[in-house]
Amino acid sequence: MQQPPMKIALHYEMEVDPRSYTEYDIWHNVLEQIVAGERAGFWGAFSVEHHFNPGYSHVPAPEILLAAASQRTKTIRLGTAVRLLPLNDPIHTAESFASIDILSNGRLEFGVGRGVSEVEFEIWKQPSPYGETAAANKELFLEYCDLVRKCWTEENVTFHGKYYQVTSPVTIVPKPLQKPAPRMWASTTSRTSQEQNLGRGMHMLTGTILGGFENITGDTASAREVWKKFGHDRREALEVGCMVPLFCAKTTREAMVMVRPHHAYYIEQLCRFFAPRDPEERRKRLAAIPPGRxxxxxxxxxxxxxxxxxxxxxxxxxxxxxxxxEYERAGITLILGLMQMGGIAHDKVMRSIELMGREVIPHLAKG
Incomplete structure (x- = not known):
């Protein structure tokens, strides 16, 4: 099956740089940007979920943002990248996002992940993806993935997992509008996670924000092998979404000058957030770093x-x-473009969205 055509989506961390705007500003600005994105021809708009990270991310409940956006738009896909499944009750998650699929007339794209912030796992007393609890975190994540899909597609649900049990049959309502269920995506960073996530029919999410472009081609090639191995290619082609900062201006110089300081602030906040606290995880990551870096x-x-x-x-x-x-040739089918980054002014983001709609997205559609 051929690689799907390239699509462009907006992606949001919901940063608040106090030098530029407030929490109130970012929520209302993002909703305006999503409306502008639909008008400009963007395929989708996605939001992260994070907690306890002032400055870096102020969106603990992406379902609220998506519900609001669903009432302001008609065609743009609305998604999570990602919902932190280990930190959320899976039945409540299934109910909430089925509701969003109904409110949006079937536009939900449901991306999920295992989580990265150790503080979040400490607060909710769930196994983190690091150290001695890493295996338990992965088991819990996959179990919750299975239960969410089961809630969406079956009546009289029972579930007998290691971490979650539904012993008396219950029917979860509402059911999503999309049948049999909304498309699921999963943050996928290794061959093992490809087997586990893609094997379940979930599409792939990756990123180049910290890791660079170098390994993308190999990752997407192996992902398509796994997709075919499990027979999913007979139903649909694998989609691979990539999270990456994106900004377009009239000239190269204007874009560089405009974005550089905001990108620096964003990267500083991102690195602070992603820095491993677990000693074993820190040692493991240090061992993988090339000499001299x-x-x-x-x-x-x-x-x-x-x-x-x-x-x-x-x-x-x-x-x-x-x-x-270049991303498309490397096997990426969806760019999740982080345009609202590091305190960049709302009016500049709006102009960039409009310019993408006039001069970039129509060109990409030609193939």
Whole structure:
């Protein structure tokens, strides 16, 4: 089955840089941007879920953002990238997101992940994806994935898992509008997780924000092998979404000057958030770093490194088209573009969205 055509979506961390705007501003600005994105021809709009991270991410409940966006839009897909399944009751999750699928007239894209912040797991007393609890975190995540889908597709649900039990049959309502269920995506970073996530029919989410572009082609090739191995290619082609900062301006220089300081702030916040606290996890990551390079939590990627390693898509419309085509050739089918990053002004983001709609997205649609 052929690789699906490239699609562009907006992606939100919901940062609050106090030098630029408030929490109130970011929520209302993002809703305006999603409406503008639909008008400009963006395929989707996605939100993360994070907790206890002032500055970096102020969206603990993406379902609320998506519900609000669903009432302001008609066609743009609305998704999570990602819902932190281990931190949320799976039945409540199934109910909430089925409701969003109904409110949006069947536009939900449901992305899930295991989580990264150790603080979040400490507060909710769930196994983190690091150290001695890593295996339990993965088991719990996969169990919850199975239960959410079961809630969406079956009546009289029972479930006898290691971490969650439904002993008396219950029917979860409402059911999503999309049948048999909304498309699921999963954050996928290794061959093992490809087997587990893609094997279940979930599409793939990855990113180049910290890891760069280098390994994308190999990852997408192995992902398509796994997809075919489980027979999913007979039903539909694998979609691979990639989270990456994205900004378009009239000229290359204008885009670079406009974005550089905001990208620096974003990367600083991101590295603070992702820095491993678990000693074993820290040692494991240090062992994988090439000689002569410092870990990102000690030395965040510079602007020059972000450009040279293709951690960002930035420039004029022609620049953005060329860079997006590179991602497409590497097997990516969906760019989740982080345009509202690091305190960049709302009006600049709106102009960038409009420019993408006029001069980039129509060109991509031509193939």
């Amino acid at each position: 410092k870990p990102y939590w000690e030395q965040p990627p510079s602007w020059e490194q972000a450009l040279s390693e293709r951690m960002i898509i930035v420039g004029s419309p022609d620049d953005c088209i060329r860079q997006i085509r």
